[in-house]
Amino acid sequence: MTLIAPSLLSADFLNLEKDIKRFDGIDNLWLHLDIMDGHFVPNLTLGTPVLKNISKISPHKLDAHLMVKNPEDYIEPLSQIGVHNYTFHWEAVTHHDRLIQLAKEKFDSVGISLNPSTKVEEIPKYILAKLDIVLIMTVNPGFGGQSFIEGCVDKIKKLDQMRKENNYHFQIQVDGGVKNTNSKMLIESGANNLVAGSYIFSDPKKDYKKQIQTLRS
Ligand code: DX5
Ligand code: ZN
DSSP states (O other): OOOEBGGGGOOOOTSHHHHHTTTTTTTSSSEEEEEEBBBSSSOOOHHHHHHHHHHHHHOOOEEEEEEEGGGGGGGGHHHHTSEEEEEEEEGGOOOOHHHHHHHHHTOOOEEEEETTTSGGGGSOOOHHHHEEEEEEEEOOOOOOOOOOOOGHHHHHHHHHHHHHHTTTTOEEEEEEEEOOTHHHHHHTTTTEEEEEHHHSOOTTTSSHHHHHHHHHO
């Protein structure tokens, strides 16, 4: 079953607990935490005190997506909070292998994220073999509610092909503009893990469980 990771960036920040509780009883769900520093991307989002409180009330695994210039600085605080998956941006780091090693000591799952303009061929094989997640951004990171960039679909297909040929174990996660109108195509292209923000949260009157089902079907 495709894993769905609702992005809390589009949740109601004045009623976060209420919004998170609406996912109770839904399996194969991670809470996607978009962490931005105002440098790697032109936006600021969740800091450690808020994340700590989210972790106290969430029965779901926490998925940290670090859109920051210094992801290494977040290893210790995020591991103390009990984050499950730690994904950093390929473009933000010089010594990728070293960071992956450090993160693997603290997290069950470690991933890299690629901006729309970064080619999958840029990632060396020895790195791909170590990863639990490769996140393909289908918008330029920084904001929720942007339009899906169609040109990124070939990257998902290419990565899926590389995964099959080399027996890599990573999940392909897709983030940005994911909706019921493109989720089927994304799953068929190789995605196993879909992040969705505005699609799930845009209408608070809708049942989140149903919204998630429509992404999976
Ligand atoms: C964008 C974030 C996404 C974002 C997705 O930089 O990484 O997780 O919240 O939001 P939607 O689904 O609205 O594009
Ligand atoms: Zn994200």
